[in-house]
Amino acid sequence: MIAQEILNAILIGGIYASIGIGFSLVYGVMNLLNLVHGAVIMLAGYVTYAMFRAWGLDPFLSIPVTMALFFAFGYLVQRLLINRILAASVLMSLILTYGIDLVLVNVVLLVWKTDLLAVTPAYAGASWTVGSVVVSKVRVGIFLVSALLTVLMYLFLDRTRTGNAIKAAALDREAAQLVGVDTMKIYAITYGISSALAAASGSMLATIYTLTPTIDGIYLGKAFVVAILGGLGNITGAVVGGLALSFAESLGVFFLGPSYQEVIGFSIFLLVLIFRPYGLVGRRFYAEI
Amino acid sequence: MTAILEARGVTRRFGGVRAVAGVDFAVEAGEIFGIIGPNGAGKTTLMNLISRLLPLSEGEIFFKGRPLSRVPAHTIARLGIARTFQIVRPFPGLTVRENVAIGPLFGRAGMRASIGECLQRADATLDLVGLGARRDAPVTTLTLAGRKRLELARALATEPDVLLLDEVMAGLNRTEVAEVAGLVRDINARGVTIVVIEHVMEVIMSVSRRVLVLHHGERIALGPPAEVAQDPRVVQAYLGARWAARAQA
Amino acid sequence: MGGAGAGVSALLSVEKLNAAYGDAQVLWDVDLTLQAGEIAALLGPNGAGKTTLLRTIAGLLRPTAGRIVWDGAPLEGLGAHRTVSRGIALVPEGRRLFAGMTVTENVRMGAYLRSQRADVHEDLDWIFDLFPQLAARRRTQAGALSGGEQQMCAIARGLMARPRLLMLDELSLGLAPVMVDRIVEMLRRVHRERGTTMLIVEQDVQMALELASRGAILEVGRIVRRAEARELMDDPRVKTAYLGL
Numbered sequence: 001m002i003a004q005e006i007l008n009a010i011l012i013g014g015i016y017a018s019i020g021i022g023f024s025l026v027y028g029v030m031n032l033l034n035l036v037h038g039a040v041i042m043l044a045g046y047v048t049y050a051m052f053r054a055w056g057l058d059p060f061l062s063i064p065v066t067m068a069l070f071f072a073f074g075y076l077v078q079r080l081l082i083n084r085i086l087a088a089s090v091l092m093s094l095i096l097t098y099g100i101d102l103v104l105v106n107v108v109l110l111v112w113k114t115d116l117l118a119v120t121p122a123y124a125g126a127s128w129t130v131g132s133v134v135v136s137k138v139r140v141g142i143f144l145v146s147a148l149l150t151v152l153m154y155l156f157l158d159r160t161r162t163g164n165a166i167k168a169a170a171l172d173r174e175a176a177q178l179v180g181v182d183t184m185k186i187y188a189i190t191y192g193i194s195s196a197l198a199a200a201s202g203s204m205l206a207t208i209y210t211l212t213p214t215i216d217g218i219y220l221g222k223a224f225v226v227a228i229l230g231g232l233g234n235i236t237g238a239v240v241g242g243l244a245l246s247f248a249e250s251l252g253v254f255f256l257g258p259s260y261q262e263v264i265g266f267s268i269f270l271l272v273l274i275f276r277p278y279g280l281v282g283r284r285f286y287a288e289i
Numbered sequence: 290m291t292a293i294l295e296a297r298g299v300t301r302r303f304g305g306v307r308a309v310a311g312v313d314f315a316v317e318a319g320e321i322f323g324i325i326g327p328n329g330a331g332k333t334t335l336m337n338l339i340s341r342l343l344p345l346s347e348g349e350i351f352f353k354g355r356p357l358s359r360v361p362a363h364t365i366a367r368l369g370i371a372r373t374f375q376i377v378r379p380f381p382g383l384t385v386r387e388n389v390a391i392g393p394l395f396g397r398a399g400m401r402a403s404i405g406e407c408l409q410r411a412d413a414t415l416d417l418v419g420l421g422a423r424r425d426a427p428v429t430t431l432t433l434a435g436r437k438r439l440e441l442a443r444a445l446a447t448e449p450d451v452l453l454l455d456e457v458m459a460g461l462n463r464t465e466v467a468e469v470a471g472l473v474r475d476i477n478a479r480g481v482t483i484v485v486i487e488h489v490m491e492v493i494m495s496v497s498r499r500v501l502v503l504h505h506g507e508r509i510a511l512g513p514p515a516e517v518a519q520d521p522r523v524v525q526a527y528l529g530a531r532w533a534a535r536a537q538a
Numbered sequence: 539m540g541g542a543g544a545g546v547s548a549l550l551s552v553e554k555l556n557a558a559y560g561d562a563q564v565l566w567d568v569d570l571t572l573q574a575g576e577i578a579a580l581l582g583p584n585g586a587g588k589t590t591l592l593r594t595i596a597g598l599l600r601p602t603a604g605r606i607v608w609d610g611a612p613l614e615g616l617g618a619h620r621t622v623s624r625g626i627a628l629v630p631e632g633r634r635l636f637a638g639m640t641v642t643e644n645v646r647m648g649a650y651l652r653s654q655r656a657d658v659h660e661d662l663d664w665i666f667d668l669f670p671q672l673a674a675r676r677r678t679q680a681g682a683l684s685g686g687e688q689q690m691c692a693i694a695r696g697l698m699a700r701p702r703l704l705m706l707d708e709l710s711l712g713l714a715p716v717m718v719d720r721i722v723e724m725l726r727r728v729h730r731e732r733g734t735t736m737l738i739v740e741q742d743v744q745m746a747l748e749l750a751s752r753g754a755i756l757e758v759g760r761i762v763r764r765a766e767a768r769e770l771m772d773d774p775r776v777k778t779a780y781l782g783l
Contacts, residue, residue: 528744
């Protein structure tokens with residue numbers, strides 16, 4: 001039975017990692033704790049649901065759509081709103097992003113009310129059986145897509161001009177400006193990318209978990225824990241953090257029972273903050289393996 | 290003359306770096322004592338050590354013969370040491386007068402003054418620094434020069450024996466600098482010992498009776514300004530080794 | 539370098555420049571001109587505003603009054619990232635290398651705005667020829683370099699933008715004299731081969747006056763003396779500016 005839990009942990013760890021990467025990225029580059037992150041995950045899930053209901057669009061195929069949509073959303077939100085308060089205190093950014101989160105939650109409430117919704121494509125329950133372990137095809141798909149996105153993210157930051165500009169802006173904003181990087185634009189792009197990643201995660205999560213107008217908080221919490229575990233700003237760390245969290249949850253549930261899932265996560269979070277505040281992986285900035 | 294403030298082997302470490310390393314000096318009561326040195330020499334750290342904002346890593350500082358490391362930081366003002374800060378942050382919701390009155394409320398031991406008495410002392414101090422006319426103005430209406438005077442008044446209102454001034458001239462124009470320099474002399478004339486850090490060299494060298502030169506956290510010279518300015522080690526610290534070598538030749 | 543009105547054809551002309559951090563004013567009516575191809579030194583004690591002046595020219599700080607004219611056109615309110623595109627590069631105090639990147643990555647970032655890949659490649663070769671010590675450490679993380687190597691890397695990064703004006707802020711800070719000499723030689727070579735105009739802010743006054751042809755002394759935010767470097771070398775007023783006596 002434990003093999004089942006381990007497998008689930010690995011598969012879920014992938015998507016936890018992709019939830020955390022975007023959150024970590026924004027913090028590393030702009031020093032912003034983005035409280036909108038969970039809401040984007042939530043809203044993207046609802047949009048995927050809507051497209052599935054209206055046009056039968058397969059949720060995995062909806063990923064490019066939601067990613068493009070929320071990249072634009074993120075870019076504009078940063079450029080027009082968040083940019084204005086970046087230089088102000090942390091409190092301002094928390095208030096603003098929290099406010100945007102509230103707006104998004106209420107959009108969801110307006111459009112979809114409080115019904116519990118789920119995206120159920122035909123292949124939803126399909127699985128392979130290996131020995132005594134049941135391998136859900138959907139979860140494998142989610143894991144593969146998340147892994148792909150993580151690799152792409154890594155390559156983007158390391159090999160492209162814009163990616164390098166993002167790294168540079170995160171490492172030293174002024175020095176980046178001095179070589180010609182338009183940091184304002186880079187911030188908007190970074191925030192857009194983070195939203196796109198969140199959207200992809202949201203579209204995928206809609207196939208395995210129920211959609212409710214409260215999941216913004218749950219996913220924000222997970223993003224936070226993953227990012228802290230991995231060290232804020234550290235992409236490799238987010239991968240480690242994602243797996244660490246999913247393992248902790250799975251094993252916790254296995255040994256202690258399902259009601260302990262959230263408690264485990266946050267307990268680890270507290271312990272890490274106390275004993276290793278820079279994360280499990282250490283202090284170095286991301287894209288260094 | 291007795292040393293009112295004395296430092297022996299004062300050292301402060303940050304991680305592996307010694308920001309202040311084994312510094313010795315004694316400030317005599319009633320003098321104006323300047324601390325100079327190139328950027329990063331440890332001047333502000335030293336001031337933070339004297340005013341107990343930072344604990345010592347090694348060594349000791351004596352005030353009127355009493356070791357300061359035994360004294361909790363918040364009681365410094367009661368003993369008679371006051372300091373100003375580089376970035377002037379007045380209490381925003383209060384008037385000029387109220388800002389200055391706060392000091393005496395917590396100042397010298399035995400100064401359990403009433404609010405009325407504190408306000409009176411504030412008024413007297415404000416007149417001394419030239420802000421008398423602005424006493425009821427909200428503190429946010431002061432110019433930079435006004436805020437510097439306010440800083441001085443706040444410190445003075447606690448009736449200190451030693452006043453620590455940290456770059457009080459920064460950002461002021463030439464006229465304002467001259468005015469504040471005059472004010473510093475006036476305050477000193479009333480018997481307050483003054484320890485001053487300043488980048489406006491002309492001023493600190495003309496106002497100080499003796500000057501301590503720090504470089505990389507160490508004391509490299511101590512003496513009257515004219516002497517210190519000729520000291521080859523000081524010239525080297527400020528202008529570079531090659532210039533000093535040429536000047537010697 | 540010259541003062542106001544000195545040279546209609548000046549490459550850089552700073553006119554009555556005033557700058558402040560919040561309401562603490564640092565520069566007061568600064569006038570300065572640079573001719574194309576010259577090397578000028580900006581001297582003065584700490585807190586005088588030398589770094590502030592370089593940062594304002596580079597566009598990191600907005601002046602509160604006055605203007606900066608570059609190649610005939612005003613640099614009004616341009617952010618730092620656009621000033622670079624106009625041909626002004628600043629090698630900042632403390633080097634400010636990108637710590638998580640290698641030497642090559644750092645140096646390449648200097649060419650961020652350039653689109654001609656062949657030219658960039660050529661320049662990269664030239665840079666590594668200029669700084670062989672850096673070439674040997676091409677793949678090293680910037681954080682693992684020695685002080686001298688970091689300075690070379692920072693200068694290399696600045697040069698990759700092919701600037702017409704290269705500004706260097708306290709390049710000798712924390713470096714052994716031997717290393718400083720080596721770097722000065724490299725700067726001389728850059729000047730010979732590329733004709734780059736240079737403005738250096740320097741604590742090592744002797745080095746600065748040996749490299750530069752003209753110098754100016756900044757004291758409490760004002761230029762108090764302008765002269766040929768030769769003259770300043772024997773001028774006791776230099777010492778007075780630094781030590782107040």
